[in-house]
Amino acid sequence: MSASEDLLQLLTALGHPVRLRVLAELAEGRVHVSELARRAGVSRPLLYMHLERLEAARLVEGRLELSDDGKAMKYIELLPFDLRLTIDTVLAALRADDQEGPTDVQETPR
Amino acid sequence: MSASEDLLQLLTALGHPVRLRVLAELAEGRVHVSELARRAGVSRPLLYMHLERLEAARLVEGRLELSDDGKAMKYIELLPFDLRLTIDTVLAALRADDQEGPTDVQETPR
DNA sequence: TTCACCTGTTAGATCACTCTGACAGGTGAT
DNA sequence: ATCACCTGTCAGAGTGATCTAACAGGTGAA
Numbered sequence: 032m033s034a035s036e037d038l039l040q041l042l043t044a045l046g047h048p049v050r051l052r053v054l055a056e057l058a059e060g061r062v063h064v065s066e067l068a069r070r071a072g073v074s075r076p077l078l079y080m081h082l083e084r085l086e087a088a089r090l091v092e093g094r095l096e097l098s099d100d101g102k103a104m105k106y107i108e109l110l111p112f113d114l115r116l117t118i119d120t121v122l123a124a125l126r127a128d129d130q131e132g133p134t135d136v137q138e139t140p141r
Numbered sequence: 142m143s144a145s146e147d148l149l150q151l152l153t154a155l156g157h158p159v160r161l162r163v164l165a166e167l168a169e170g171r172v173h174v175s176e177l178a179r180r181a182g183v184s185r186p187l188l189y190m191h192l193e194r195l196e197a198a199r200l201v202e203g204r205l206e207l208s209d210d211g212k213a214m215k216y217i218e219l220l221p222f223d224l225r226l227t228i229d230t231v232l233a234a235l236r237a238d239d240q241e242g243p244t245d246v247q248e249t250p251r
Numbered sequence: 252t253t254c255a256c257c258t259g260t261t262a263g264a265t266c267a268c269t270c271t272g273a274c275a276g277g278t279g280a281t
Numbered sequence: 282a283t284c285a286c287c288t289g290t291c292a293g294a295g296t297g298a299t300c301t302a303a304c305a306g307g308t309g310a311a
Contacts, residue, residue, distance in 0.1 A: 035161060042156035045226070046149060047299090055235050058228050065257065077300055079259075084298095095258080102257055102308050109228060116155070116224040118168050125165050157269090175287065187270055189289075205288080212278050212287055 034127035041114065044088035049073055050081050054090065054109060061108035064093075082107060144237035151224065154198035159183055160191050164200065164219060171218035174203075192217060 032040075044050060049071060056062060056070045068078040085091040090112055095105045114120070142150075154160060159181060166172060166180045178188040195201040200222055205215045224230070 035158065039156060039158060039161070042152055045231075046152035046156045048145065048149060049299095051145060051149070051231050051235065054228060054231050058232055063257080064259095074301070075258090076260080076302085080299075098257095098308095100309065105258065112227065114226040116226055117222065118164060118219060121155075121161050121164050122168055125161065159269090173287080174289095184271070185288090186272085186290080190269075208278095208287090210279065215288065 034131065035124040038120070038124040040088045041090070041112075044084045044090055047081070047084075049077075050085055053078070053081060053085065057091065057107060057109040061106045063104045063106050067107055143241065145234040148230070148234040150198045151200070151222075154194045154200055157191070157194075159187075160195055163188070163191060163195065167201065167217060167219040171216045173214045173216050177217055 045054075052071050053067065056067060062070065064078065064082075065075060068075045071078065073081070082091065082093065086093060089110055091107055092110055093105050093107045095103060098104050155164075162181050163177065166177060172180065174188065174192075175185060178185045181188065183191070192201065192203065196203060199220055201217055202220055203215050203217045205213060208214050
């Protein structure tokens, strides 16, 4: 994945009210899926969709664990992130594309 | 507009490849709409749509000017922005909502 | 067995965003 | 008058993200 695609994935992952809310709920500590769905006020299947995006952007990580009483629980935890968002950030990401990826995708000529 | 809506608007405005590209083109200096459309490789009507979002997020500003030879030209210029993106940024935005907006929108009960 | 929890997936509706093509208007130069 | 630029808007098509309802499976406790 190119640098700008990376940046885009992060930005679009953060750019949704439910996902912001989910991150906020996770700030205090890890929570299992069903409980997280209740706290965020979202259905569980929908939460799975949002978690997929958050996980793909490496904002969140899930681990399936067996609790003491033998029940399967999937705990989601927040991964640390710190992004400085400036025009230079944007320029750097786009310029990195030209380097790292000499893909043979058709270039748009000047 | 609430603090989190503000943040969301900024994030979603940045979260699109064409808009990132547009910002990059504007980094060197202001450009008029038609020229900007060519450089970004987008049709002019489409560019208008993207500019609307960028302008709403205060990332960009447009000014209609009369050039020396009497032609109307709309120049777009980049507005400075600098956002630190951290879990605390997110928390701050969401917490600010509870303060500033004692709107009577139905609260989701615990 | 039934109840209350849990995980995980799917099909399909709905909605917002994105994008194209066509239109109407203006200027100055040939 | 025609050409080459410019600004601005619109209806509609297409697409992808979002969301709901329903399903199938598991555990432990009453």
